[in-house]
Amino acid sequence: MEKYFKRKQTLKSEVTPLISSNKKKFLEFNVESLVADPGQGPKISNYDPNERDEVRRAYLQKGPCQPREHDFPQTYFGTSIRRFNADWFDEFEGFSNWKKKERLQTHVGNHDSAHNQARRKCKALMKQKQHIEVVFQKHSDQAKKDYRTHLTATIECIRFLLRQGLAFRGDDELHNSNNQGNFLELLDFLAQHNTEIDRVFKNTRGNLKLVAPKIQKDIVRAAASETTKVIIDDLGDDLFAVLVDEARDISVKEKMAVCLQYVNKEGIVMEQFLGLVHVSSTNALSLKVALESLLAKHSLSLARIRGQGYDGASNMQGEFNGLKSLILKENACAFYVHCFAHQLQLALVVAAKKQVEIV
Template identity: 60%
Template sequence: MEVAYRIHLTAILDVNRFLLKQGLPFRGNDESSNSLNKGNFLELLDWYSLRNEEVWKKVNQNAPGNNQLTSPKIQKELANACATEITRVIVDDIGDNYFSLMVDEARDASIKQQMGVVLRYVNKNGHVIERFLALVHVPDTSAISLKNAIDCLFTKHKLSLSRLRGQGYDGASNIRGEFNGLKALILKENPYARYVHCFAHQL
């Protein structure tokens, strides 16, 4: 039973990882059993199981009804587990090195403000690396709200603001004044976090 569950879970994780790596949506409009297109997750799992007899014996119709591991809730939990593991690897790669912070904000489909956070650093092999760290919902785009969100994110991942050596923001948003205050708050706490204007938005 344990071996069967492991095979089943591994197949589900393989499908999750593929969709996450490709940035593809999981859900379909009609995920019923007689649907011609049940969405990427279920269709890819079917395709995978048809090409691997061992997997076919353990997933879909052959798995117990209460242990399908295909519900939207399970999909989200596994995607979050993958995200947590990837974030841990990024933070471990940074280690005690200096890094820079890049932030942009936007509204999602539900009109909620969100802030995208990217870290830039030099890895142990001397290569400049940029990694997306998180998408954080913020109550508003005031400097204090953005700074609090960054502080919470850094605390969560055990990153120190004292190791920050650069900060860069969307030039268009900067004109609206949203990031001017954030820049000042970070410089007040760490004068070495030099500000670099986003030239892509200046052209």
């Protein structure tokens, strides 16, 4: 085994110099060092492959190599002596050994000849803006710009609906619907009053679904995350109170809503919505676990609570096993206050029952 490894190392040491020696060194491109006649300079293949188009372009920018003052040599063709005429530069490219001028036209050939193909490639090389890669890049940049315009319009409509607390979806969101719902109708209104947005919407590909319900929810979640972050930053390390209520939604799922009350740096009492949590049960222990989990998610703890505000239900303010009592066992400073909104509701219900017309 040792002998095998020694042989392997020997082979490696023998092969490595060969690899290094085979690695071709390319010339460094310097436009100032190029001579007008490509035949007098180094081969283009001697330059780095990534720079060869630039070298070709530099030669073309220098213009054609036409040594008009050169003394062209005479060549015998049978009994005749011929040589290149510098005046032909004005009409054709140079040559050295063709007998007749008409051969130049034969060389140029028809529109698909090698000469004309080379000429078209030269023109394409000089016009970088028309190069296929440039065209693709332009298309890509325009697609990115259109996507950003579409996304910005979508986000702005979502922000508006969130600020106003309005529903997004409509009962009938088909294209021929008279009312597609707040979100789609608002997007359509925005497009009608902004030509750029209208153009982008009309040119939208079929697989760009920035108006899909899933995308709406993703953006709403992102907005909620950013909003909550601002609230937590505003709270800082200060103490706070919690307002908690639970209710059953239309899908018969129990949800617990949590709000924070605190005094901000300007001395103003703030009441901010923190989150809505699904709970499997509405007993006090389940509510406490859900509350702790939500607070921990935002780096908050029960120890910083200085106030609790709930309704009068037994699972909330029960003397022994209510949510109030469970929190007080861990934090005696979490003073409880029966929620004034719920007290007002109870007072209104009692008062209404005394009025026959209202009942």
